[in-house]
Amino acid sequence: MSEVSAQQNPNAILSDDGVPLKQKLARTTRTLKWRAFLLTLPLVLFLFISFVLPIGQMLLRSVHNPSASNVLPQFAEIIQDWDEQGLPDEAVFAAFVDDMQTAKKNREIGKTIGNLATRMNYEMPGTRSLFTSTGRKVNKIKAGPYKEALLKTNKKWDNPVIWRTLKRVSRDYTPAFYLAALDRKYDDDGNIVRADELYQIYVSNFGKTLGMSVVITFFCFILAFPVAYLLSTLPMRTSNLLMILVLLPFWTSLLVRTTAWIAILQTEGIINDILVYLGVVADDGRIQMIYNQTGTIISMVHILLPFMILPLYSVMKTISPSYMRAARSMGGTPFNAFRRIYFPQTLPGIAAGTLLVFILSIGFYITPALVGGEDGILISNLIAYHIQKSLNWSLGAALGAILLVVILVLYWLYNKLVGIEKLSFG
Amino acid sequence: MKLPKLLLSSLIAAGLMSTAGLAQAGSHSESITVVSWGGAYTKSQVEAYHKPWIAKTGKQIKSEDYNGGTAEIKAQVEAGNVTWDLVDVELSDAIRACDEGLLETIDHSELPAGADGKPATEDFMEGTLHECAVANIVWSTIFAYDKSKMADGPKTIADFFDLEKFPGKRGLRKNPKSNLEFALMADGVAAKDVYEVLATEEGVDRAFKKLDSIKDSVIWWEAGAQPPQLLADGEVAMTTAYNGRIFNAVAGEDKPFEIVWDGQIWDLDLWVIPKGAKNKDLAMDFLKFSTATEQLAAQASYISYGPARMSSAPLVGKYHNKDIDMGPQMPTAPDNLTNAVQNNFEFWADNQDQLSERFNAWLAG
Secondary structure (H helix, E strand, C coil), X not given: CHHHHHHHCCCCCECCCCCEHHHHHHHHHHHHHHHHXXXXXXHHHHHHHHHHHHHHHHHHHHHECCHHHHHCHHHHHHHHHCCCCCCCCHHHHHHHHHHHHHHHHHCCCCCCHHHHHHHHHHHCCCCHHHHHHHHHHHHHCCCCCHHHHHHHHCHHHHCHHHHHHHHHHCCCECCHHHHHHCCXXXXXXXXXXXXXXXXCCHHHHHHHHHHHHXXXXXXXXXXXXXXXHHHHHCCHHHHHHHHHHHHHHHHCCHHHHHHHHHHHHCCCCHHHHHHHHHCCCCHHHCCCCCCCHHHHHHHHHHHHHHHHHHHHHHHHHCCCHHHHHHXXXXXXXXXXXXXXXXXXXXXXXXXXXXXXXXXXXXXXXXXXXXXXXXXXXXXXXXXXXXXXXXXXXXXXXXXXXXXXXXXXXXXHHHHHHCCHHHCCCC | CHHHHHHHHHHHXXXXXXXXXXXHHHHHCCEEEEEECCHHHHHHHHHHHHHHHHHHHCCEEEEEXXXXXXXXXXXXXXXXXXXXXXXXXXXXXXXXXXXXXXXXXXXXXXXXXXXXXXXXXXHECCCCEECCEEEEEEEEEEEEEECCCCCCCCCCHHHXXXXXXXXXXXXXXXXXXXXXXXXXXXXXXXXXXXXXXXXXXXXXXXXXXXXXXXXXXXXXXXXXXXXXXXXXCCCCCEXXXXXXXXXXXXXXXXXXXXXXXXXXXXXXXXEEXXXXXXXHHHHHHHHHHHCCHHHHHHHCCCCCCEECEHHHHHHCCECCCCCCEXXXXXXXXXXXXXXXXXXCHHHHHHHHHHHHHHHHXXXXX
16 A cells, blocks of 8 residues: 555655655554543543433433333323324223233333322322222223223213323323423413412522522622632742631531531521620520521532632732732822732633632532521422432433533523633632 | 552452451341331330341341331332332332332231231231231321420410410421321311312412411421420420320430320321342241231330231230330320321322422422
8 A cells, every 4th residue: 555655646755664754644643542542531431421321311311201101002102193182082091991901910110000190190280099099990891891991990080181191191202391390381271381389499499599609609709809819929838828728628528517507507506605695686586597598608608618719819829919019100009900900810710710619509409408498498409309209300300401501501601701711720 | 669568468458358248248148127217116116026036037137217208219129229128118108109119019818817816907907908018007196395394285286386375486397298287177177177178279278378377486307206306405395296206205215295186197107128129038027027916016015106906906005114004195095086187198199299399389488
């Protein structure tokens, strides 16, 4: 092959072994690239398995829920042809009864009548027992007409809304969980409507989570800026000492710091004790500072503070003091010099710090769970509730996916406004 | 030279440890993991069931605590890694988990006959045997107060919601279950009509409105061991609780607590075996042993929960180390049943999801 290319281009520079230099170079760099790729392969695999795969699965689960078609495979297929007028015809009922009998017999995990009942109960609260009790009687139905026989086991089957809902949940892919996550639902006619006000919880909680994250980021910034400035301007010995004071809590377990705040802020805690001792508040009028939003904000600001201080510090450290001196010597007032010369140079640090703190606080879980009480909980706590307690994993996944999208949009917006290349973690 | 030596020695140490781990795992196959609600209740089971069974069979029992619900069982069964062999659950959870295929079915004919010779299916009280579950006790959610702090204490469930007559914080379980029933009864609904009213939208509204009237004074608890502690610490003036927990604080720790039986909501606790439990046969053996007439009666001498077998009733005597008759302390004692309601498992299986959602929205609002 080398001969061929040499013939094609007689002027090509050849290496020692007669291969054109260009080709040889390409080959070497390709091997190098492969070797480099092989080195990163464990990391790529790790990221794929621990990051891409679970997130993909979560996104899938939020729209894909085959509970109904797993339990009622024949029914799920033929119900789709039904025109939704009145009750379905006999063939549909026959398939339904047959599928129910099979499910009752098999008791296979994920394919039981209970799974179907759970899924239906999400869409039509109060129908679980209709399915489970029918499941107990369904084996008594030996022959058709199946419609009549089923209506005899329970006259609730006479309700067309149940069959319309069944048709909807028989499709494996459904937007229902995103609707629920946005406080929407289907009404009896299949239109999308707002959920009853008493059941609305997610949209307002997303709003609250964003609002609290803004407040927490703001307080972190206000507190971190002077500290970072001090750290970067003090002589090395003192600043190192101060740095340790910043880093020690940073290295301390999150749980320890959160429980420390409980000890400090609770009604029988240190602050209240001191206030009572000083006579500022009465013994029976102790201030509630924890197990509410205030508690969440105070402890989260403390926990996230280092994430603001460190990027700010690393950027401020690189700003030469001579700039400020020059500004002052040219007649700038201290405020003006700060505003027009010093502050703009800290922007990359501010950008990094706020982005870090904001995104961390949107997804914060442990601290609000411990000190949030009833009104200080964030969206991540609701997600955990659906994953661990209510076991509605699809709804949990839909909430998680919305949270992911919110963060990506914010990131994109941030990139537009500030520019991600300005980001500096030092 | 130093580093390789260190590496080598740590490798050896790790190797030794892993073989030690293997040896331990070997002996573990002869043990079962029994999961229950912790505190005084688990203790009563350890005394009445675990210890005699261990003495009889020579096998071991690993006891774990949880706070109810089917989440852990579901997670274990679906992941195919079932580490719990036997779990003590509430009736509505047993039915629901059974319907979802998360539990092993239990053959009732294998259960031992009663002490009077009656077969198990006749000896167990009505509604206490299920496809996947065998009841051990009848328990109740009641409310209690500290009589050393309130000489003229509350008498009815309505008093629990009366902040004017009885000021102070209230403890409630962080769950709509039982709270909605209490609220309706306090609002004047007769015990027998509670679930009928609760099945209507207006009924649920009415219950939440009643809960609203004390919301700002409520401290929410989750584990059964919390309410006696809340009372003892003076954190609450009165609290709902499981009756056995309060009884044990009184009998075992001489706490001056008083149970108000008016409006009690009684329920069953049942043994279930998660599907695919690693030690299923051994767990079944323990289940049969622990629900025998004598064991159920023995448990009643450690905690005031009623045995699920009729043949156990005549054997129920006094508290294990004190001169307290256990009979009148049971949720099923006639004097305690004057205004009582049985937890309606079907209602809760149907409405738990929706009402929890509303309850959470209400809590956060």
